[in-house]
Amino acid sequence: MADTLFPIGIPAGRGHVLDREQFVDRLTQQLADRVSLVLSAPRRTGKTSVALEVLQRLKSGGDVTSQAP
Secondary structure (H helix, E strand, O other): OOOOOOOOOOOOOOOOOOOHHHHHHHHHHHHHHHHHHOOOOOOOOHHHHHHHHHHHHHHHHHOOOOOOO
């Protein structure tokens, strides 16, 4: 499945979160500022991919992050 153009059932990989740069930047900054957030949207719209990208950016900036299984 990983070799298909549009794989399903897994989050998009780093660098594949498209057209959401400003949104991801804003979420990253808000979390870095210790603002509590809720990420809500219809299913299959990229919530997990966005959240994973935000976590990676926070880690890269030296913040401590964690993920629930």
